[in-house]
Amino acid sequence: MSKTWRAIAAVAVSLIPLLISSVDPGQAAGTRKVAKAKPRAFTPEKCEPRKFRIIVDVGHTPDSYGALSARNDPEFGFNFRLATLVTAKLKSEGFAATRLLVTDGKARPSLFKRVGAANDGRADLFLSIHHDSVPDKLLETWEFDGAHSYFSDRFSGHSLFVSRQNPHFATSLMLARMIGRQLKEQGLHYASQYTMPVMGRYRRQLLDKDVGVYRYDGLVVLSRTRSAAVLLEAGSIINRDEEMTMNSSERQETIAGAVAAAVGEFCEKR
Numbered sequence: 001m002s003k004t005w006r007a008i009a010a011v012a013v014s015l016i017p018l019l020i021s022s023v024d025p026g027q028a029a030g031t032r033k034v035a036k037a038k039p040r041a042f043t044p045e046k047c048e049p050r051k052f053r054i055i056v057d058v059g060h061t062p063d064s065y066g067a068l069s070a071r072n073d074p075e076f077g078f079n080f081r082l083a084t085l086v087t088a089k090l091k092s093e094g095f096a097a098t099r100l101l102v103t104d105g106k107a108r109p110s111l112f113k114r115v116g117a118a119n120d121g122r123a124d125l126f127l128s129i130h131h132d133s134v135p136d137k138l139l140e141t142w143e144f145d146g147a148h149s150y151f152s153d154r155f156s157g158h159s160l161f162v163s164r165q166n167p168h169f170a171t172s173l174m175l176a177r178m179i180g181r182q183l184k185e186q187g188l189h190y191a192s193q194y195t196m197p198v199m200g201r202y203r204r205q206l207l208d209k210d211v212g213v214y215r216y217d218g219l220v221v222l223s224r225t226r227s228a229a230v231l232l233e234a235g236s237i238i239n240r241d242e243e244m245t246m247n248s249s250e251r252q253e254t255i256a257g258a259v260a261a262a263v264g265e266f267c268e269k270r
């Protein structure tokens with residue numbers, strides 16, 4: 001192959017992800033062939049809830065548990081309980097292929113394990129469940145249960161994150177908006193502090209100011225997954241009141257119901 005042809009071929013190959021990025025999740029492999037063989041309009045397959053492979057990822061691991069709540073409970077436990085409930089709710093609404101993903105080990109390797117599990121399992125959708133805290137500089141001290149503890153009551157609310165580096169950014173954003181809309185309809189508010197200078201390196205671009213969807217390109221689980229991917233910070237556990245609320249089965253049911261309703265709507269629109 002001549003140098004010129006090699007350059008043309010390289011450009012052609014580099015365009016393939018652009019073509020793929022405008023289609024729906026789970027279709028990348030099939031589309032790749034179509035894109036190579038003959039360019040034509042992509043017709044998405046209908047979403048069949050029973051076969052739709054959703055991975056509900058429990059943020060962090062038992063060893064690397066994420067944030068510590070105002071009452072010194074690890075974030076991992078909050079994530080595990082809510083993600084388990086979201087999985088059960090999705091299954092009960094007909095999404096039988098939904099899988100709960102629990103990862104072990106250290107923080108950084110665990111991120112790549114998650115992405116590997118999602119990509120190897122040809123997931124159609126990746127949803128990561130977390131609970132929020134604040135940057136260290138905002139922490140205040142109090143005593144809880146005889147122990148020196150940290151809290152910040154300044155911020156509360158949930159937030160949703162998507163990555164522009166995900167090959168299905170537009171689809172991810174669509175789902176995040178649907179989840180945000182459902183949460184809003186339940187009377188819940190989103191965490192608006194991510195646009196504030198006080199957030200420092202945690203500051204993010206707000207993509208949807210109505211329902212609280214932020215852009216977070218660098219997140220491994222959002223940028224490296226080949227399916228559409230959304231991360232939900234369900235609420236703040238460093239806020240003393242909201243921690244109690246997040247512990248209540250009522251709030252957990254509300255959030256799980258909102259997520260399941262959004263995924264149902266998402267599936268119908270495909």
Ligand SMILES: [Zn+2]
Pocket residue numbers: 059060066067075130131
């Ligand atoms: Zn987290």
